[in-house]
Amino acid sequence: MKLVAGIDLGGTNTRVALVDEQGSITHQLQVPTHQYPVPNDLVQTISKWLRTGSLPPHAQLVGVGIGAPNGNYFTGTIDFAPNLKWPGSVPLAQMFADQLGVPVVLTNDAKAAALGEMHWGAAKHLKDFIFITLGTGLGCAIVANGQLIYGHDGLAGELGHITIFDNSDRVCGCGRKGCLETYASATGLVTTYRKALAAQAKDLQSEAAFDAAYIYQKALQGDAIAKQAFRFTASVLGRGLAIAATLTSPEKIFLYGGLTRAGSLLLGETAQSFEENLLPVYRNKIQIRCSSLPEDHAGVLGAAALIRQHIQNQSV
Amino acid sequence: MKLVAGIDLGGTNTRVALVDEQGSITHQLQVPTHQYPVPNDLVQTISKWLRTGSLPPHAQLVGVGIGAPNGNYFTGTIDFAPNLKWPGSVPLAQMFADQLGVPVVLTNDAKAAALGEMHWGAAKHLKDFIFITLGTGLGCAIVANGQLIYGHDGLAGELGHITIFDNSDRVCGCGRKGCLETYASATGLVTTYRKALAAQAKDLQSEAAFDAAYIYQKALQGDAIAKQAFRFTASVLGRGLAIAATLTSPEKIFLYGGLTRAGSLLLGETAQSFEENLLPVYRNKIQIRCSSLPEDHAGVLGAAALIRQHIQNQSV
Numbered sequence: 001m002k003l004v005a006g007i008d009l010g011g012t013n014t015r016v017a018l019v020d021e022q023g024s025i026t027h028q029l030q031v032p033t034h035q036y037p038v039p040n041d042l043v044q045t046i047s048k049w050l051r052t053g054s055l056p057p058h059a060q061l062v063g064v065g066i067g068a069p070n071g072n073y074f075t076g077t078i079d080f081a082p083n084l085k086w087p088g089s090v091p092l093a094q095m096f097a098d099q100l101g102v103p104v105v106l107t108n109d110a111k112a113a114a115l116g117e118m119h120w121g122a123a124k125h126l127k128d129f130i131f132i133t134l135g136t137g138l139g140c141a142i143v144a145n146g147q148l149i150y151g152h153d154g155l156a157g158e159l160g161h162i163t164i165f166d167n168s169d170r171v172c173g174c175g176r177k178g179c180l181e182t183y184a185s186a187t188g189l190v191t192t193y194r195k196a197l198a199a200q201a202k203d204l205q206s207e208a209a210f211d212a213a214y215i216y217q218k219a220l221q222g223d224a225i226a227k228q229a230f231r232f233t234a235s236v237l238g239r240g241l242a243i244a245a246t247l248t249s250p251e252k253i254f255l256y257g258g259l260t261r262a263g264s265l266l267l268g269e270t271a272q273s274f275e276e277n278l279l280p281v282y283r284n285k286i287q288i289r290c291s292s293l294p295e296d297h298a299g300v301l302g303a304a305a306l307i308r309q310h311i312q313n314q315s316v
Numbered sequence: 317m318k319l320v321a322g323i324d325l326g327g328t329n330t331r332v333a334l335v336d337e338q339g340s341i342t343h344q345l346q347v348p349t350h351q352y353p354v355p356n357d358l359v360q361t362i363s364k365w366l367r368t369g370s371l372p373p374h375a376q377l378v379g380v381g382i383g384a385p386n387g388n389y390f391t392g393t394i395d396f397a398p399n400l401k402w403p404g405s406v407p408l409a410q411m412f413a414d415q416l417g418v419p420v421v422l423t424n425d426a427k428a429a430a431l432g433e434m435h436w437g438a439a440k441h442l443k444d445f446i447f448i449t450l451g452t453g454l455g456c457a458i459v460a461n462g463q464l465i466y467g468h469d470g471l472a473g474e475l476g477h478i479t480i481f482d483n484s485d486r487v488c489g490c491g492r493k494g495c496l497e498t499y500a501s502a503t504g505l506v507t508t509y510r511k512a513l514a515a516q517a518k519d520l521q522s523e524a525a526f527d528a529a530y531i532y533q534k535a536l537q538g539d540a541i542a543k544q545a546f547r548f549t550a551s552v553l554g555r556g557l558a559i560a561a562t563l564t565s566p567e568k569i570f571l572y573g574g575l576t577r578a579g580s581l582l583l584g585e586t587a588q589s590f591e592e593n594l595l596p597v598y599r600n601k602i603q604i605r606c607s608s609l610p611e612d613h614a615g616v617l618g619a620a621a622l623i624r625q626h627i628q629n630q631s632v
Binding site for chain 2: 079126127128140142144145147149150151152153154155156157158159161162163165166174175176239242243244246247248249250251277279280281282285
């Protein structure tokens with residue numbers, strides 16, 4: 001049995017899965033990323049697990065795929081990832097290849113998850129779709145003509161960093177102002193809610209620890225400010241998605257990540273704003289859906305799809 | 317000798333060229349489009365020319381490519397083109413195929429010109445680039461992974477119709493407000509200049525007939541309002557190009573069409589605004605250039621490239 005390993009490297013946890021040719025996960029490992037301030041220690045831990053103990057009898061590890069924030073497919077490096085606390089550029093693909101002696105391919109987390117949707121999810125028969133991850137930031141992967149768009153430097157798909165409002169006061173992690181992800185992300189939702197509370201002179205101290213999940217609970221309880229924060233977040237998201245759709249005319253757009261747990265609270269307003277902001281000729285043709293992949297598994301399955309595809313291309 | 321015909325269908329004129337395998341034009345025809353209120357009459361005129369008189373001895377017409385406003389590659393139709401005065405959907409590819417008995421392929425004018433740049437121009441070795449036409453409107457074709465992006469319905473690349481300003485009062489031909497092409501096009505330049513004159517309470521009557529070429533002449537003569545109108549047009553264009561580049565990360569962006577005759581008056585400010593609006597990681601990596609194809613020939617050469625590519629794909 002030929003297995004691949006899919007690694008989903010996140011700021012908090014790193015998940016590793018051994019995946020067979022049908023996309024079934026045979027074994028899993030989870031390690032806390034932040035306990036590895038030196039990337040090589042994480043590589044050693046995972047490699048050791050992959051070499052010993054995890055492989056069933058008669059099984060062979062034939063490759064490793066990695067999805068990581070700021071991962072670059074062309075160079076196999078993670079470059080200046082603000083959520084990882086590893087400084088500079090980390091040649092992670094090469095580090096794993098040196099340890100394991102099998103092909104290793106790396107890409108960014110949104111692109112990996114899109115590949116997962118394409119190989120083992122609801123995008124199986126789609127040639128043109130967009131995959132959006134809504135977490136701390138907004139990640140995006142664009143598939144056109146059945147292929148991921150990497151661009152000339154591997155960095156295509158940064159929809160989160162288009163300027164969505166003139167004269168915005170929201171400073172983005174990239175150093176500019178008014179980027180889409182300062183509105184349409186878990187962080188953006190929290191900012192919107194916080195601003196709305198402040199505008200009503202509410203006591204922020206008492207709600208100091210809130211996050212997107214808290215705002216969702218408040219909204220479910222009928223809190224007007226929380227509901228309005230969701231509506232505004234969704235309307236800005238819809239506007240951003242309309243821009244992406246105008247450029248690449250996808251058949252579907254998939255949303256993925258923590259914020260999508262809000263379900264219709266997010267989706268309904270997003271779809272409405274999306275349609276309003278579209279060129280008439282595109283209207284009522286493009287579906288916005290939640291990803292069909294389980295939230296815990298999309299990353300590892302996508303990374304596994306990435307290396308499967310690589311091995312297949314090499315053998316042609 | 318196997319020749320293809322490239323047809324560049326425009327609102328004012330339609331150009332037809334017979335093109336050999338090296339991209340050389342052997343014969344040309346130009347007819348005034350607006351003198352053909354019924355599309356079939358234009359098809360008859362061009363088909364007659366292609367059948368008789370135009371082909372050299374021992375030459376064979378093996379296919380026809382067409383670039384046209386609102387042309388749809390997937391359906392071979394021109395759909396509701398505001399500049400053509402032909403109502404509804406016109407099945408132009410089928411009409412030519414019926415007349416000539418050879419394969420006919422049609423696409424929109426910007427996509428055809430991009431193919432011309434890719435086959436016979438400065439994009440020959442590029443896998444990722446964007447091609448922009450600046451005329452009455454703003455046309456756009458995106459090439460990624462060496463292929464044109466059509467999207468699921470053939471309508472990808474409508475960069476001219478992304479909303480570029482909040483609360484804009486500029487009404488677009490598509491029925492919405494604030495679209496990029498209401499600013500970054502010959503029409504947009506004229507609007508900007510006209511608004512600036514009005515703001516200074518200048519007499520609009522005396523300058524009633526101005527167009528983009530007139531404003532360019534005024535700018536060359538040092539007219540401050542004309543120069544400022546160009547700067548503003550270019551800065552909005554740069555902002556729009558930055559959005560497109562953020563999504564597809566091209567190696568180069570080519571500008572084409574009447575407005576590019578303004579040369580550095582347009583290019584300099586466009587490039588500066590482009591860089592300012594880019595995510596830092598993309599800066600100083602993406603070149604903005606004028607198309608290398610002669611303005612009169614890009615359309616027919618692009619249409620010829622389209623049919624050559626089609627014939628090649630069929631024979632694989």
